[in-house]
Structures are given as C-alpha cells and as structure tokens.
Amino acid sequence: MMRLLSLSRLVAILTGYSLWSVVACGQPVRFTNQTEVGLLSGSGALIRQIGFTLQAFNGVRLNEFAELGATVGLDAYPEVKLLPLAFGWRGVVPAGNVSPFLGLDVGYGFDWLERETDTDWYGGGLLFNPSVGIRIQSKGTDRFILSLGYKRQHYSAYTGQLLPEGVTPLPQTDPSLPPGMASLRKDAHTLQRMSVRLGLMF
Amino acid sequence: MKPTMLSTFRWKRTFIAAFLPAMLFTGCSDQLETTYTYRTQVPVYMEVDAFRSMEVGATLAKPLSTTGKIYVYGDYLFINEPQKGIHIIDNRNPSSPKNLNFIHIPGNVDMAVNSGVLYADSYIDLLAFDVSNPQDITLVERVENVFPHMFVDLQQKLFVAYKDTVVTYTDSQRDRWWYYEDKATFNNGSSNGGPSYGQGGSLARFTLARGHLYAVDQNSLRLFDVKAADKPEFVSTIPLGWGIETIFPFDHKLFVGSTTGMHIYDICNPASPQEMAVYSHVTACDPVVVNEKYAFVTLRSGNLCQQGADLLEVIDIQDPYHPQLLKSYPMQNPHGLGLSGDHLYVCEGAYGLKSFKVADVMNINDNMLEHLKNKKAIDVIPADKSLIVTGPEGICQYDYSTPDKLKLLSCISTTN
Numbered sequence: 001m002m003r004l005l006s007l008s009r010l011v012a013i014l015t016g017y018s019l020w021s022v023v024a025c026g027q028p029v030r031f032t033n034q035t036e037v038g039l040l041s042g043s044g045a046l047i048r049q050i051g052f053t054l055q056a057f058n059g060v061r062l063n064e065f066a067e068l069g070a071t072v073g074l075d076a077y078p079e080v081k082l083l084p085l086a087f088g089w090r091g092v093v094p095a096g097n098v099s100p101f102l103g104l105d106v107g108y109g110f111d112w113l114e115r116e117t118d119t120d121w122y123g124g125g126l127l128f129n130p131s132v133g134i135r136i137q138s139k140g141t142d143r144f145i146l147s148l149g150y151k152r153q154h155y156s157a158y159t160g161q162l163l164p165e166g167v168t169p170l171p172q173t174d175p176s177l178p179p180g181m182a183s184l185r186k187d188a189h190t191l192q193r194m195s196v197r198l199g200l201m202f
Numbered sequence: 203m204k205p206t207m208l209s210t211f212r213w214k215r216t217f218i219a220a221f222l223p224a225m226l227f228t229g230c231s232d233q234l235e236t237t238y239t240y241r242t243q244v245p246v247y248m249e250v251d252a253f254r255s256m257e258v259g260a261t262l263a264k265p266l267s268t269t270g271k272i273y274v275y276g277d278y279l280f281i282n283e284p285q286k287g288i289h290i291i292d293n294r295n296p297s298s299p300k301n302l303n304f305i306h307i308p309g310n311v312d313m314a315v316n317s318g319v320l321y322a323d324s325y326i327d328l329l330a331f332d333v334s335n336p337q338d339i340t341l342v343e344r345v346e347n348v349f350p351h352m353f354v355d356l357q358q359k360l361f362v363a364y365k366d367t368v369v370t371y372t373d374s375q376r377d378r379w380w381y382y383e384d385k386a387t388f389n390n391g392s393s394n395g396g397p398s399y400g401q402g403g404s405l406a407r408f409t410l411a412r413g414h415l416y417a418v419d420q421n422s423l424r425l426f427d428v429k430a431a432d433k434p435e436f437v438s439t440i441p442l443g444w445g446i447e448t449i450f451p452f453d454h455k456l457f458v459g460s461t462t463g464m465h466i467y468d469i470c471n472p473a474s475p476q477e478m479a480v481y482s483h484v485t486a487c488d489p490v491v492v493n494e495k496y497a498f499v500t501l502r503s504g505n506l507c508q509q510g511a512d513l514l515e516v517i518d519i520q521d522p523y524h525p526q527l528l529k530s531y532p533m534q535n536p537h538g539l540g541l542s543g544d545h546l547y548v549c550e551g552a553y554g555l556k557s558f559k560v561a562d563v564m565n566i567n568d569n570m571l572e573h574l575k576n577k578k579a580i581d582v583i584p585a586d587k588s589l590i591v592t593g594p595e596g597i598c599q600y601d602y603s604t605p606d607k608l609k610l611l612s613c614i615s616t617t618n
Contacts, residue, residue, distance in 0.1 A: 042231070042232065043231045043232070163241075176239045176368055176370050177239050177240075177241065177368055182240065182241050183238070183239065183240035183241065184238075184239045184240070185236060185237070185238050185239075186236065186237040186239070187234055187235075187236050188234070188235040188236070188237070189232060189233070189234055190232060190233035190234075190235075191232050192231065192232060192233075
C-alpha cells in the first residue's frame, strides 16, 4: 500500500510538472489518445498462456517528441482479470507516415473485477509495461498503431480456511492471519507477458 | 568498407528479428511465491522444577481476552482464561457483574469449587486455593504429579505442554504441477489438523459429587477425595476409553460424554465408580444433561466430531443399565445445553440460542419457545439468579424467571 501511495504521488507530481511546463511555455495544450487492443502471451509456469488486453492512454503532448498521461484498461489473464491504472509516457520519433515510438506504463493493477468470498480473494499489484511500436498515418490525422512490449504484473491470490465454530485459539489475533481464520495461503504471482497490440490514435 | 558495414547491420537486424521474439517467449516464465500461514500447536517442554517455581496466585483484575470454562459458585463466576488462570467475577448483581481479580495459574484449563476451596489444574499438578474471601486468595495445597500423561520421561523431570501459535513460511516455486499437489496436501492437512487446538484438546474436565472431585482427561477419570475441602487427596485413576469430552453428575450417577458414546457410572460408593452402561450409538460432542428420566445429548457435525449430523437426542435412562434412544431432533449446530426444570436451552453456535419446553419429550420440536439468533452461543449454565450464556464474543446473562421470554441483563465482552 505504501508503494502504491508513493507511486501515485510520483504520477501526480510528474503529470503536474508536465502540464505546468506546457502551459508555462505558452503553447496550447494538445491532448492525445491511444486506444489499443491486443494479446498478452507468455509461458505460465508450465503451459503457454494467452490473455486479452485493452488499454487507453490519455495524455498531453509536451512537444512533438513526448507525450505524458495516464493509462487505464483491462487485462484478462486466464487466472485473473485486473484493471490497470498507470502513469504513461510515449516518446515519438516523427518520421512522416510511419513514426516509431517508445512507450512506458508504470502503475498498479486492481482486482476489482474479481469476486471475493470469506475464504478466497485477490490482491492487485504493481505493473511495468515498456513497449516499442509504430504509428502509421493514413488520411488526415487518424493513425493506426502497432506495438510490441513486455508486461510485468504482480498480483496475489488468497485461499483461507475459517476456524471451526466454537474453537477459540490462542493467540486470537495475529497480524499475519485475519481474525476467524485457521489458515491462509497467499500465492504472490509475478506474470511476465509479451504484449502485442493494435490500436488507433484520436 | 561500406558493404561490410551494411552487411553487419543486416546481420544484426536478422539476428534481432529472429531471436528477440524467442527470447521474449522463452525467457519470461511466471514466478510464484507462496506463503502459508496457519494456526498450530508447538510442543513446549518444561522442567518440573522450573514449572513449580512459576508465579501462582491472585493478582489485580484484568480484562477477559479469551474465555474457557465457566464455573458458578454462589455469587461468583469463575472464568478460565486457557493456560493462564482464572478470572473471578462478583455476580451478586447479574445486571452489573464486576471483575474482581485474576488468579495466575500456568497451564490451567478447568476448575471446580467446593466449600470455599477452588480446585484448578496446573499442567501436571492439582492446586487448591482458599477463595472464601475473594479479596484474599491463598494457595492452600498442591497435589503433585496427578496428571502424569504430560510427562515425557520416566524420571518425571520433564513434561510437555502444547502452545497455540501462528506459523508462517514462504516457498518459491515455478512448477505448476508441484503447486497443485502441494495445495491439495496443505488443505487436507489443515482440515485434519483442526482438532489439534482450542477447546477440543487434551483438556481436563472437573466435576464434584459426593465428596469427590472427578477430573477427566482424554481417556481416564481421576478421582480425588475432597471431604476435607482444603486437603484434596488423589485416590485412583479409572480408564474410560478414548475421546472423553464432558462429565455430568446426577443423583448418585456420573454421565460421561465421549466422542463414541455416553458412559453411565454408579457412584453410590464415590471412591469406586462402577460402570452401569455404555450407550454407544451416539457420537456426543457436548455436555450430556440429565433429569430423573431422560438424558439430553447433542451431536454436532464439524471438526471436533466424527459424525456429520446435527442432532439433539433424548435417551430414556429410567433403567440406567439399559438406556434407550427415544427420539432425535434435527438441530443446526448444537454445542452446549442446559436443563432447568422443564426447560431446555440449546446453544446453536453461530445460529444462536434456542429454548424449548421439554415436558413432552416426544414433541420437543413443536415446543420451541424462543430463538435468539443474534447471540453466538457455545455453552449455557442455568444458575440461580441468571442464565449464563458463553460465546466467542463474551459472556451474557439473562433473566429466565419467565422461561418463554429471556431478558438480557448484562454482557462481559472479551477484548479480542
């Protein structure tokens, strides 16, 4: 939680600074949106797993080379569905109709879509998603996007057993076990996936 | 020079194009770190000499953190705090009980009071305290080595007690097959391990009858002569078979509930109980309560009992040598029960407390008087002034002078 707080603080500071720098330089603020769908492919522990990813980067153009903003989306892995919220940066090499770009998204994947019970629940985790791609300009300003990246996502799955009715153990409270639980198993997953995305810019 | 540079560049590009995806696919397997946290018991070895030098006796009152057995004696409630000692509560006014003081007794789980003398187990010893003046409690007798099943050596210099604790360990693994197999083992182990802690452990249970103190552990009955209240004397040990849970004295008889049945003992000669019958159809997990004609026994599903039924059974004991099952009633999750005249109180665990009129034992289910659903109830004692109900959240007392309408008088909450 502390890591999440300091991360969100960093995002706020950087976003604030970039907005300020845009406004201070007297340029009009230009917004940019990059919406992509794609696949997350990686070897799970034993078998190859394919997940689905949807994300939208909303940012401001600092100059013709850099964009800064926030990325929201949905990542559906076979085992868990997470809602990523990340600080995003795009570095562009303007080159006519086909412009290469670098992307970096750092944030947190939330487990809000997962159903929780008294004995089974999930916890979200940090995500790190660098990518490389191209922006292809067609008629006007509409652009298609093709990108390839690496996505590292942490999350936890918890499975517990409740105490039998009437059993009052000692110690009754322990910070490592929620009250009323006899046992708890936490699986801390680090998913490593290759992301392949197609998208549009608005 | 130029063609060489160009070919080097092309070679690099081909290399990257060919191997980058391969690296991405093969180099990135998931990581999994599993942390297990569970409650268990760890053995604690104690030297007899060190144990006997531990502090014993009355100290200032302290809040209840967890409640064990309860004993009612006159205007006082004695509440065990498992393994630590006994709280004494002034209950002269059940609407406003007062926490008087705490008797520090290491390894204590059970107690009984006889003529102003409190008997309490302390690991391997039986202690007797003079509690006739609760403001001035003194240890009057220590009967040594009377619970010898805890000794681990023949010289009786070392014994083992079990301490509830929480264990955490972490395991990093990448192989999914191991992961599932391990998960299955862990879950099984945990559910089988359920009975190893808490109230279902090797707890002694005490009762007084006909000048004798009867203390049961899991497989035997230990007998103490307490005709001289402050001089308990160990008489003998009677083997009972496995899984002894509770003991209830009534009219020159002892009713011993075990996980496999109900034993009836004749104690006309209290120093030498004679077995009258073993009623072994029931799997009783909780107190047997008895009146002149019938025994009421609860069966509960769950970890502490081997049978998957939740029942209240009525057994005809008019011929104590040949007890007969009269009728079984379905229950939700029955724990302790208490009988007061024609009224039976059944603790249904998380489902609350039920009261029944049992004058007609063949139609108990049609005669439920009340169901207090919001009070988690484990055990109940119909005392002179109040009905005392214990549960995980504390101890509550009810006015039961109007048996079909219980009136809450007070509650003592546990701090956890």
